[in-house]
Amino acid sequence: MADLHPDNPYAPERFADPGKHVEFPPEARARFDYILTRYPTKEAALLPTLHLAQEVWGWISPETVHYVGSLLDLSPATVFGVVSFYNMYNQKPVGKYHLQVCTNLSCMVNRAYDIYDHLCERLDVAPGETTKDGRYTVVEVECLGSCGTAPVVQVNNEYHENMSVEKMDALLPQLK
């Protein structure tokens, strides 16, 4: 493995815990087995399997990349290539509440950047980063397909529409 680039976070020796093996808990394993029945090839099950893994562990760690690859007979490089292509797979842990602010044009002209800037300042966090207590991650995202109710903030999987700085301030305390 010495020929891997020294910065490669997915080299096995750089795992957070090299001895740690991740494995789906039984309920997730059952869902994985069902996913396999819905696609004509194992490889086609990659995206749903990664979604499942992220649901279980919250992000796609290097260990997860290797584990998912082993489940689907794919190399870690292939799996990582897919993980890094798609925005929604978190390549590092995110906060309990993933605050995704759409700033595309329709949201922008309805003051989405005010919400985004306000969140970064109030939570004292840089864009894309997580608060020290691990509670919130703030990111700017591309169009969420909800332009008629702009601006939109997606919190984990849930859309909050017709948002404003005031509504965001009212929402935050509910996200414990």
Add this chain to the structure above:
Amino acid sequence: MEPIKVLLANIDKPNSTSIETYGDYEHARKALTTMQPSEITQLVKDSELRGRGGAGFPTGMKWSFVPKNAPKPTWLLCNADESEPGTFKDRVLIEKDPHLLIEGMIIAGFAIGSNPMSYIYIRGEFYYGATVLEKALAEAREKGLLGKNIFGSGFDFDITVARGAGAYICGEETGLIESIEGHRGQPRVKPPFPAVVGAFGGPTVVQNVETLACVPLIVKNGAEWFKSFGSPKNTGPKLYCVSGNVKKPGVYEFPMGITIRELIYEHCGGITNDRKLKAVIPGGASAPMLTPDEIDIPLNFDALMKAGSMLGSAGIIVLDESVCIVDAVWRLAKFFAHESCGQCTPCREGTNWLESVLDRLERGEGRMQDADLLLDMSDNIGGKSLCALGDAAIGPVISSVKKFRDEYLHHVTEKSCLPGTTRYRRLDMAVAAH
């Protein structure tokens, strides 16, 4: 023109997502038990239905391209990767009337000779929509409306919801196919076109949600009825998404061809705070901008094409006089730079250059030649990559430079936005890398 409720007929009913409300797919029953696949394709051809996803390709013709007796299974894929900025119509159908889509897929699948499995590729962010679809599919399976031997016709058909994971390019049909196969969503070289070699090597038809939702209604009411909406070659009821600086944004349904003026001023309540209109993007972020003297154009495929823009996904973004056009175009350029899949050099590099030149204009660091530089770069992006993303990226750039050149030059000479216009972002905030 009065609003209609055809595609949206069910959405206001209580429990609109339940199969008890929707019914037992009687139009699919009619199609599968009394019509031949070729008859259905001919009916859709006769209706002059054109794809609602963006390109406006005739749907029946697309179906007729699928070869009979191909060596590999034929696939029907529903494109629910609604990601074009300004577009939010499919989401309404998915979340409020999922059975209309499913019934449309059964009929389309039968018409093209689909294998017993098909997919709805829904963007990953539409998590709620995916759960609504899953529930609706379970109801349909329970009633035997999906599965083996539907309506005793001998046709086996089932649908799986495949979630995307945040990539605009997967709305491009070959990018979508790559993603369904478990790959990075990078578009393919065409030809071969998907109708001949698509998903898993088999013939593949990819259709937008709204297109498929039209199909049961055409089977029910006939091609002539469908053509009674709109004008020749631009037929049918159409969902329009209006957003931006309007008083009443939302999804509106009209016979295809309402004018932009009527839509904005008579149905959407006009411009926010009664300001003046500055520009309209008529078909999602990719569509070239129109100015206030161009808003009497009907919103249909051919009229907008003739005006140098496009209907696209009918995502109408309204910008009022207070918007800085350079800032608005920068935001769209940033989007395309972020979403370029990276496969073709002109698009990957060019979209990033567009973004950075627009950014320096906003920062007061622009140069006199920048307006022409943007046009020159656009010329080096357009038509020079595998898919249409690069062409989409230059639409707003070229049209805005041509129509608002003075505003661009103002940014160079005065190092600021035009008086009375707003830049919405703070230049001191870090912009996330892409």
